[in-house]
Amino acid sequence: MKALEELVGILARLPGIGRKSAARIAFHILKSDDQYAALLAERIGALKNQVRFCSTCGSYTEEDPCPVCSSPVRDKTVICVVEQAQDVMTIEASREYRGVYHVLGALLSPLDGVGPEALKLDRLLDRVRDQAVSEVVIATNPTVEGDTTALYLKKVLEGSNARVTRLATGIPVGGDLEYADRLTLARSFRGRVPL
Amino acid sequence: MKALEELVGILARLPGIGRKSAARIAFHILKSDDQYAALLAERIGALKNQVRFCSTCGSYTEEDPCPVCSSPVRDKTVICVVEQAQDVMTIEASREYRGVYHVLGALLSPLDGVGPEALKLDRLLDRVRDQAVSEVVIATNPTVEGDTTALYLKKVLEGSNARVTRLATGIPVGGDLEYADRLTLARSFRGRVPL
Structure with a gap:
């Protein structure tokens, strides 16, 4: 059946979905009521139309500027720099951070030939300066x-008035020393804090 | 973001997809090119329109009767009875079986109050008779x-000229005696075959 095989092929390109899961999903859609399939199709189509990037920080948003950038209660003097727009939502979900964001869009990777020109730095430097x-x-x-x-960002931001900090690395909460890898353990020693 | 959260909620209703996988899939769609999202939406919508049930055997098909029922090389004197339309495709994938099919649509489950009236038997009995x-x-x-x-089908088909058989149960190919459960092991003893 072409319709089914085509959908399975497309679904199998999603992350974490192999051909077996894709087939299971396709059969589920086939068995579910017409309304569910229509809704799923409609929402996938709508996603890319309704979600864009914030012109200030680069995170995903439905309005520009994004709710974080336009919020009167967020601390504009603290900027959290992340790799991708998705990371903003992960950090927001922790409800720990009250500042604003900047999305780089990439990470330096000399081995893959990704240099500083791949990073979206202009807006960040403007904001830090202005x-x-x-x-x-x-x-x-x-x-x-x-x-x-x-490390590259620290160098670029040298000379500005902003303090440059980095998220703590260490053993995850609820984790076990026994299962921590050597590097994580070494970092958690170096980053130890007074009790 | 409403568009994203709505899609995550809908995706999380798919089998084997929790909220984390749903979010990963939604972000993947968001990051992929417009063409992929449009294609995925279109194919999901098309699936239910293009796939129907074969009026002879009840399996999924795009044309009625299905390719198996209308094939001149399939053996119409052997009917394989399965629970659901999906099972036909699983068996077809093994390329072992050359007969035709009948989909019951349900299994008897006295504990859940599912009796013989839930099974689609009429077409099967017609075919066996005619x-x-x-x-x-x-x-x-x-x-x-x-x-x-x-067992119920065997009783219903008593008196017809058709031999009633059942797929063999036993240790799966590549399986390990050590990990076979007691019932499977018992069944594979009872069903042992001469070498």
């Missing part, structure tokens, strides 16, 4: 690329 | 419901 930004929190992933990018 | 059917292979799952249904 506004009274007191702190830039670098929240790139604690990977080789994320760390390289963090 | 055509020179020599064998009915019952391919319901080897579960309580599948076995109950198989």
Whole structure:
């Protein structure tokens, strides 16, 4: 059946979905009521039309500027720098951070030939220069690329009045020393805090 | 973001997709090119319009009768009885079976109050009576419901000229005795075959 096989092929390109899961999903859609399939199709189509990037920070939003950038209660003097728009939503979900954001769009990766020109830095530097930004929190992933990018940003922001900080790396809450890898353990030692 | 949250909610209703996977899929769609999202939406919408049930055997098909029922090379004297339309495709994928099918649409489940009236039996009995059917292979799952249904079918088909058989149950190919459950092991003993 062409219609089914085509959908399975398209679904199998989604992350974490193999051909078996794709077939299961396709059969589920086939068995579910017409309304569900129509709604799913409609919402997928609508997603790309309704969601755009905030022209200030680069995060996903339905209105420009985004709710965070336009909020009167968010602290505009603290900017959290993330790799991708999705990271903003992850951090927002933790309800821990009250500042604003900047999305880089990429991480430095010399091995893959990704240099500083791939990073969206102009708006960040403008904001740090023009506004009274007191702190830039670098929240790139604690990977080789994320760390390289963090060090590069620290150098670029030298000379500004903003303090440059980095999210703490260490053993996750609820984690187990036994299962922590050597690098994480080493970092959590170096980053130890007074009790 | 409403558009994103709505899609995540709808995706999370798919089998094997929790909220985290749903969010990952939604972000993937958001990041992929417009063409992919449009294609996915279009194909989901098309699926229910293009796929219907074969009026002879009840399996999924785009033309009625289905390619199996209308094929001149399939053996019409052997009917394989399955629970759901999806099972036909699973069996077809094995390329082992050369007969035709009948989809019951349900399995007997006295505990859930599902009786014989829930099974689509009329077309099967018509075919067994009217055509020179020599064998009915019952391919319901080897579960309580599948076995109950198989026994019921055997009784219903008594008096016809068709031989009633059941798919073999046993240790799966590549399986390990150590990990086979007691019931499977017992069944594979009872169903042992001469070498």
